Structures are given as C-alpha cells and as structure tokens.
Amino acid sequence: DGGITQSPKYLFRKEGQNVTLSCEQNLxxxxxxxxxxxxxxxxxxIYYSQIVNDFQxxxxxxxxxxxxxxxESFPLTVTSAQKxxxxxxxxxxxxxxxxxxxxxxxxxxxxxx
Amino acid sequence: xxxxxxxxxMDCAEGRAANLPCNHSTISGNEYVxxxxxxxxxxxxxxxxxxxxxxxxxxxxxxxxEDRKSSTLILPHAxxxxxxxxxxxxxxxxxxxxxxxxxxxxxxxxx
Numbered sequence: 001d002g003g004i005t006q007s008p009k010y011l012f013r014k015e016g017q018n019v020t021l022s023c024e025q026n027l028x029x030x031x032x033x034x035x036x037x038x039x040x041x042x043x044x045x046i047y048y049s050q051i052v053n054d055f056q057x058x059x060x061x062x063x064x065x066x067x068x069x070x071x072e073s074f075p076l077t078v079t080s081a082q083k084x085x086x087x088x089x090x091x092x093x094x095x096x097x098x099x100x101x102x103x104x105x106x107x108x109x110x111x112x113x
Numbered sequence: 114x115x116x117x118x119x120x121x122x123m124d125c126a127e128g129r130a131a132n133l134p135c136n137h138s139t140i141s142g143n144e145y146v147x148x149x150x151x152x153x154x155x156x157x158x159x160x161x162x163x164x165x166x167x168x169x170x171x172x173x174x175x176x177x178x179e180d181r182k183s184s185t186l187i188l189p190h191a192x193x194x195x196x197x198x199x200x201x202x203x204x205x206x207x208x209x210x211x212x213x214x215x216x217x218x219x220x221x222x223x224x
Contacts, residue, residue: 042216045213100162
C-alpha cells in the first residue's frame with residue numbers, strides 16, 4: 001500500500017530528553033513537511049524539504065532539527081531546547097510538478113512529562 | 114501568500130448544503146485557493162482548489178467571486194462524517210510550496 005507512516009502513534013518522554021519522530025513514505029514524492037498542532041489550533045510548519053539533502057526552516061523551527069538523507073525518510077528530532085514539546089506532530093508529502101496537494105500521515109502525539 | 118479569514122465555527126443539518134465562506138481580499142493574480150479539511154485527530158485531507166473559475170469534484174464545489182477576494186466551499190449534501198475543521202489556504206502554484214494553515218472553520222453537521 002502506498003502511503004505515509006509515522007510511528008509511534010503515541011510517544012512519552014521525560015523533560016530534557018531528545019526524541020526523534022519517524023516519517024517514512026513510499027509515494028515517491030519529492031517534498032516532505034513537518035507540522036505541529038496544539039489543541040484547538042491550526043497546523044504550524046516546523047521544517048520542510050523539497051529535495052534530498054536539502055531542507056528549510058518553517059515558522060517554528062527553534063528547538064527542532066531534521067535530516068533528509070533519503071527520499072523516503074524525513075525524521076524530526078525534538079530537542080531539549082524546545083520549550084513546550086507536547087503536541088500532535090504531522091508529517092506530509094507533496095509530489096513535484098503538480099498542484100499543491102499534500103498527503104498527510106496519521107500523526108504522532110508526543111507528551112513530555 | 115495572502116492571508117485568509119474564516120468564521121471559527123458553523124453548524125449544518127444533515128442532508129442540507131453546507132456553505133463555508135473564506136475571505137482573501139489581498140490575493141494576488143498568481144495565487145490559488147485551496148481547501149483542506151481535518152477530521153478530529155487525523156491529518157488534513159485535500160478537498161479542492163481553483164484559480165478563478167468555479168470548480169466541482171466528487172467531494173465539493175468551489176465558488177470564487179469575480180474579484181477573487183472571497184470564495185465559498187459547498188458540500189451539497191452534508192453528512193455526519195463531514196464534521197471537521199475546514200481550512201481555506203491561498204498559495205502560489207509552485208511545486209513543493211509551503212502551505213499556511215490558519216485556524217479554519219469547525220463545521221458541525223447535526224442529525
């Protein structure tokens with residue numbers, strides 16, 4: 001099945017620990033995105049990558065880091081520098097050369113205790 | 114990208130048409146109007162997009178005013194499963210664009 005996998009669905013970490021969220025896709029899409037969503041709020045862009053080995057900061061990149069070593073994978077690390085990391089994290093992809101339809105994964109709900 | 118304004122919430126009776134408005138008065142000539150929706154605790158889903166002509170697909174219709182300063186998403190026969198947050202987004206049609214999601218409109222379809 002083609003799609004976007006985010007694992008795990010729920011993640012718990014202690015304050016001060018770094019944590020890496022996984023995002024894998026087999027859609028062969030060039031662009032990948034990470035969003036954060038807080039309760040009752042819209043999505044905010046953290047980082048995005050339009051091509052392998054390249055990525056750009058979004059609106060709220062502080063305290064986060066990413067890598068894009070493979071087309072299929074775009075992991076997000078939430079570092080201890082992120083002041084309020086508890087949130088719902090969504091990964092998305094977009095094909096190139098077409099219109100702006102983003103495809104979203106099921107999300108990871110991160111809770112920092 | 115142009116900013117959009119949507120009402121925070123709307124209600125609709127099941128089986129009736131749901132008309133969701135969006136204002137984008139600063140839209141530029143090369144910006145498209147996109148609609149996505151997000152059902153609770155899931156990732157958003159693309160619905161439809163348009164530039165200046167009205168558009169229709171199996172999910173919805175998009176009506177864009179002649180001056181392009183506002184648009185309306187129409188769900189012709191709303192069902193309970195259409196209860197979701199609907200986002201109106203304006204974006205330049207460029208490959209790999211970044212989308213800016215506002216707070217959207219919470220549509221509640223009532224039985």
